[in-house]
Each structure stands twice: as C-alpha cells, then as structure tokens.
Amino acid sequence: MATTPQATFLDANEIVINMGPQHPSTHGVLRVILKLDGEKVRGTELVIGYLHRGVEKIAENRTYTQFAPYVDRMDYVAAVSNGLGYCEAVEKLLQVEAPPRANYVRVILTELNRISSHLLWLGTHALDLGAITPLFYTFREREEVLKIFENYCGARLTTHAFRIGGLQYETYDGFEQQVKEFCNTFPFHIGEYETLLTGNRIWLKRTKGVGILTAEQAIDLSVTGPLLRAAGVEMDLRKAQPYAAYPDFDFDIPTGQNGDTFDRYMVRMEEMRQSIRIVRQALEKLPDGPITCKVPKIIKPPVGEVYHAIEAPKGELGYHVVSDGSTQPYRIHVRPPSFINLQALDCMVRGLLIADVVAVIGTIDIVLGEVDR
Amino acid sequence: MSDEKPQETQKQEGAPAAKPANEAAAPVKPAPPDPSAPVGEPWESELVTSLRAAFPEMAMEAYSHLGENCLIVPRESILPLAQHLKGESGYEMLTSLTAADYPSRDQRFDVIYQLYSFAANERLRVKAYVGENETVESVFPVWSGADWMEREVFDMFGIPFDHHPNLKRILLPDEWEGYPLRKDYPILKQDKNWVKENLHIESGQ
Numbered sequence: 001m002a003t004t005p006q007a008t009f010l011d012a013n014e015i016v017i018n019m020g021p022q023h024p025s026t027h028g029v030l031r032v033i034l035k036l037d038g039e040k041v042r043g044t045e046l047v048i049g050y051l052h053r054g055v056e057k058i059a060e061n062r063t064y065t066q067f068a069p070y071v072d073r074m075d076y077v078a079a080v081s082n083g084l085g086y087c088e089a090v091e092k093l094l095q096v097e098a099p100p101r102a103n104y105v106r107v108i109l110t111e112l113n114r115i116s117s118h119l120l121w122l123g124t125h126a127l128d129l130g131a132i133t134p135l136f137y138t139f140r141e142r143e144e145v146l147k148i149f150e151n152y153c154g155a156r157l158t159t160h161a162f163r164i165g166g167l168q169y170e171t172y173d174g175f176e177q178q179v180k181e182f183c184n185t186f187p188f189h190i191g192e193y194e195t196l197l198t199g200n201r202i203w204l205k206r207t208k209g210v211g212i213l214t215a216e217q218a219i220d221l222s223v224t225g226p227l228l229r230a231a232g233v234e235m236d237l238r239k240a241q242p243y244a245a246y247p248d249f250d251f252d253i254p255t256g257q258n259g260d261t262f263d264r265y266m267v268r269m270e271e272m273r274q275s276i277r278i279v280r281q282a283l284e285k286l287p288d289g290p291i292t293c294k295v296p297k298i299i300k301p302p303v304g305e306v307y308h309a310i311e312a313p314k315g316e317l318g319y320h321v322v323s324d325g326s327t328q329p330y331r332i333h334v335r336p337p338s339f340i341n342l343q344a345l346d347c348m349v350r351g352l353l354i355a356d357v358v359a360v361i362g363t364i365d366i367v368l369g370e371v372d373r
Numbered sequence: 374m375s376d377e378k379p380q381e382t383q384k385q386e387g388a389p390a391a392k393p394a395n396e397a398a399a400p401v402k403p404a405p406p407d408p409s410a411p412v413g414e415p416w417e418s419e420l421v422t423s424l425r426a427a428f429p430e431m432a433m434e435a436y437s438h439l440g441e442n443c444l445i446v447p448r449e450s451i452l453p454l455a456q457h458l459k460g461e462s463g464y465e466m467l468t469s470l471t472a473a474d475y476p477s478r479d480q481r482f483d484v485i486y487q488l489y490s491f492a493a494n495e496r497l498r499v500k501a502y503v504g505e506n507e508t509v510e511s512v513f514p515v516w517s518g519a520d521w522m523e524r525e526v527f528d529m530f531g532i533p534f535d536h537h538p539n540l541k542r543i544l545l546p547d548e549w550e551g552y553p554l555r556k557d558y559p560i561l562k563q564d565k566n567w568v569k570e571n572l573h574i575e576s577g578q
Contacts, residue, residue, distance in 0.1 A: 049544035057553055061560050092439060125457075219465050219491070222518025233491070240494050304438055306410040307487055307498065309468070318469055320485065331554075335469040335487070343521045372544055 017278045025128045025358040028368030029115040044346045051372035059332040074157035080113035081312040083162045089308035090164045093301040101289045102166035103245035108282045111275040116145040116323030117313035118268050126361035129206045141357035208261040211348040211360035221344045225315025231259035232265045237311035261363040320324040338366040414436025448501040452510040464488040470522035472530045473557045480504040511537040529554035
C-alpha cells in the first residue's frame, strides 16, 4: 500500500466485489462480479445457472402434450406467452391451425399477460431505484389480471392456458365483462404510474442517460424486445411476422431514441396502452365457433424441424423443435429473451456507478427461471 | 369433436403392427425415420445463387421446409460464410445458436445458427455437421451475441468453438463432468462426485 502513490491508486488497483446471488435487486439468483475503479464499473462477469433445471433435456423425455406445462416454468411471470409460443411451434410442425375463436382468446390472454409482466417489472424496477409507492399500485392492477387468469383456468401464474390445437376451456361466464372492465379502468392507472414517475426528478436522474444501448450494439448482441425498440428499431414480431390473430388488429409499435433506461421505461408504458387497445379490439370482434381444431389425441408430428418465434413481453421467444416422427420431441431448444438480453449487461454498465448496475439489471427485465431454464 | 381423427390415426399406426406378416408388399419393418436427414424440398433463390457464386468450392445444400429456409454447409466454411451473410446478404442478427445430437451419424452434431435479416424480414437457418472430436470456428467476431450462445452449446454438448474469447461452462458448474444434452447422457444421470463434494449429500435426486 505504502508504495502505491495516491494519484495512481484508482487506476492501478482494481477492486473486485460480488453482487448476489442472494440480493434483492438481482431479481432472483443472479451473481454479478463487478470490477470496480472506485465506484465506477470497469467490467462485469455474470454467473448464472443457479436455477438450471434442464428443461430441454426434460422435453426429450416427455410427450409433446406432457411438456406443455413445463414451458410455463421458464418465464413464470409470462407463462401465457411461453405456452402460446410452444403450442404454435408444435402446431406448425403438425401443420394445423387453431380456429379463429381460439386465436382471439389467445391474443386477449397473451396481451393481458404482457400487461401483468410489465406491471411486475415496473413495480420492482421502481422499488430498486428507491420508489416504493409504484409497487403497491402496480400489484393492485396485476391482481386484476391474475384474477382473470384464475377464473379462466384455475391458475394465476403457471397457467398452462393453451393446448396444442387451440384451447382446453371455453371462456367463463362474465369473461368478456371482466376483461372489458379492466380495459376501461386500466388506462387511468397507467396515468397514475406516470404521475408518480415520469416527471419525477429523482426518477429522471436515475434513468436518463443510464445504461445506453445503441441500435447497432443491440443488434450485434442479438438483443430483442423493448430494449431493441427503445434504441429506435421498430421491430415487433407481432407486426413483422404476425402469428395468432395479430394481423386483425390495429396497434402501434412504440420506439425510443436514446436507448437509455428512461426510454425503455416509456416504451413499456406505451406497450401496456397498446395491449389494452389490442384486447379491446379482440373483445369487440371475438368470433363464435370451435375452440380447438382437429388434432389427434396422440400427437406425432411428421419428421422435420421448425423454429417459431413470438414477441414475448421480454423479447423474441423462439422454440426450435425437431421431430423424429415419434410421440416425444427429438430436441427442443428454447431461445429465451432474458438469457440473451442479459448478455448486454456488461456493455451497458461499463463506466457507470454501482447504483446504476441495479437500474440496468432492472431495465433489462430478466426472469432467472428463463435465463437458466 | 376430436373423436373421429384419433381413431383414424390410431388405425393407421396400429395397422402395420397388428399384422406385419400378412402383407409382403408393404415394408416389413418400417425403418425408423432418420431425424438427421434434411426434410423438405430443394430451395433455390437469389441468395443461394449468390452464395454459390461467392463460395464456388463450398459444398452447400439448400432446402426449404414449412416455409423455413435452411443451408447445410461444411463446418470449415462457417466463419467466412457468416461474414458474408452479415456483410453482403443483410443477415444482421444471430437470433439463436444451438445444436442437436445424432449419435448414429458419423459427424454426430448439428450446430444450428438461426439468422434474421431486418431489411428483408426473413429468417435463415444455417447448419453445420460436427464430429465428436472436431471444433467449429466461433462466430463471435461477426456477432457478439454468439458469446453466451456458444458457451451454452459447449456446456450442453461439449462442442468446442475455436477462438472463442471465454469458452467455459455457463449454466452448469465449471467442474461438472459430462454434457447433458447429448443423447447418451441419461436423464437421471448426474455428476455424483461433484454433488458429494459441493453439496455434501449422497445424491441430488
């Protein structure tokens, strides 16, 4: 110590500290090894895998139908999206299509799930940055969405709402009324969150210019979802490569300009409004008819492989399914948005302060169940 | 509603098994379908033509199945092809990188690259066959996003990527023995020594 001159101390000595895996702001069991120069982050190393369950290996030992509930346990705050992606991938392999009514109900539930996922993100992200109040507000509305799920299929989180070929359950009595009510009240609540945060000086200081990810960096790092859109790239699989009933609806793709934490916040807020717009249209046009197409009881897709991707709340969720013609998938690879977006953390936090690392982890919106699978 | 179809399919499935000896004309024992063989029709497009022109000596197969286009190329060509696809053909994003194991084949692994072009709004799958003791050149210099994806493939299949900046396990512990997503790794198998040493229990099950 004595031999190190004070002037060069900060340059010469790198301090390595450990954040997580048990830390409230890492949103699960994520370990970040921070290389610091004073309080400035010089580099990070991420240690993941604490929640690895070998979902892809399990898939090879289950039938297509048996595996469906497992996908809910990846991104467990957006289980409906996971189920939609999986069911559509297998349907593509079987070359069947869900009937219109099923597709509409799928869209309604998936968009409600997007809202509940974003609400959880907003509440915890704000909590990380020191704003406690929004959490209570967002959980109040999230509860409404979870009640709809519970009424529909009996589960709140790991819903297993869809089946290969369509739906298991017809909507319950009062479904449309309950969803409509939610659509009528929710935009007001988004206004409430915005009153609390958007113009708040502390919020602006903590988010503006923090964790910038440019469009070039995002594309190079395979980043998708709100992170990519906040960087100004108008890319949304619901528009670019539409699936389910999305071609029938009018909605906008919100984008940002700076690719910072604040832009990502604004993009997600607008996405919730757009989701309400989609749900309203879907309710209005909800067709009658069967809720499932003809699929064999024993699902045996022909030999082949497909890659099917949907726009999950966190980004592109892709399923690569290889069939050998038997009742069990030969190989399923899940392209999880959280895992791939998390990779951008290092690029986003270099040169920032430790406190900003918390903001950036929050803004990437990860779920460790999906990162580790 | 779905009463009729299952019966039909069950009949079809059940027929050869019920009376295999009777019908001599029918294949006596239908060979199990080989999932490693490419399915689909040959694919011709501008892209394929331009790639054939740019890489004349590369053995490339192109086919299309269920509207998804796929190229099969030798593993040595992956890096130059990736550079070309990104630079010239506009496939700016590597969406996904994974592998599949076919132990009965000479080169047992498929390494599968899933690319996306923003300008054309198109996906492209590129595959390379890799043998057990062979390596693939890392595409990290072309797409930085390949970093973790290649580490995951290395972790799960044990396929090494040459010139990867930090090739080590990502989801499993560094000292873990075996590669779980290989077909010869049973589902209940675990690295018992690791479990004993690190968790101080006899078995993880």
